[in-house]
Amino acid sequence: MLKWALIFFVISLIAGFFGFSGVSAATATIARVLFALALIIFVIFLVLAFMAGQAVL
Template structure:
């Protein structure tokens, strides 16, 4: 999922350099959304893992 974030950031950088401001802005927003979704999923899985604990 973080690979998608990097992809959209690269697209935003290239679009920004070439002068496509709308595409660059949209790509940055998409990258932000995907990043925060990835962080939330990581935190949820960490909390669930800690709640379950290790059972021997």
């Protein structure tokens, strides 16, 4: 998911450079949402890993 966020971010930068502000804004929003989802999933898995580690001990 981070890979796709980075791809959309690069597309946003390129579109902004060439003056396509609508495309740039849309892809920046998509990149932001994907990054937030990846961060939330990472935190959930991190908490689950700590809980599993506590259960083993």
